[in-house]
Amino acid sequence: MITVIESPIFTKLWPDYWSEDERGEFSAWLAENPETGDVVPGSGGIRKVRWRRKCQGKRGGVRVIYFTTPTKGLIWLLTIYAKSNKKNIPAHILKALKEELIDGYE
Template identity: 45%
Template sequence: MITVAETAEYFRRARKLMSEEECAGLIAYLAAHPMAGDLIEGTGGLRKLRWARDGRGKSGGVRVIYFFYNEGLPLYLLTLYGKNQRENLSAAERNALAGLVNLLIRSAQK
């Protein structure tokens, strides 16, 4: 199992969109399946996982943006948003998160 770290941004959004049980289920799933999400092109390794919420149907799910480098680093939950809010990250958001990915990788290599 992989260690999962929640950023403040992720934590704030997750508590608004999901119950504590749903959050715990998501974390347990990603700890066991860190490569589950689809790679987001041009971000240096960010992944997007489509996660269904209990009893909300297909359109009631969330999109979880996270970074997993290898087993030597935690899996970082960076942000999430409701499927009904938007489908993808903007170019500016992808670029900002790609910068964070580079920082995380550099810090891991020290």
Template identity: 45%
Template structure:
């Protein structure tokens, strides 16, 4: 299981979207499944994972952008609702990383 680091940007975004128990469930899952997300092309190894949001399913849920920093560390950099933003560009991901 990896250690999960949450950037300040991620924390602010997550606080607006998730209750603490939802956040903990995701962090536990991603720590145990660090390669679950799809690699984003041209984004320096960033991954995007789809996660359901309160009964909306994966399609209407959230997207979390993260990096596998090392064998032991994973960094959560951004979260957004699919209904509010379709995708995050590789350029934007590099900026928040």
């Protein structure tokens, strides 16, 4: 069984992009496909995946940044943003966020 955990940043941002049902659909899909996203180079295994946004399809969609800890059965949703707002988040920032969350969880 895989558990999906939202970071405080993700929890704050997702309502700007999705309904509750859309969020649930994404989380269920990601739990079934945890390694589907592209690994962000230099991030320590953080992944980025495209997902549709409120009737806009993938092209006008969002990017969800996440990482997995397969041995513990966890997926961490780090952040979400519209493709039109930001192309990439620097890997060193993502890596620092990941480390902070893991340290706080263990």
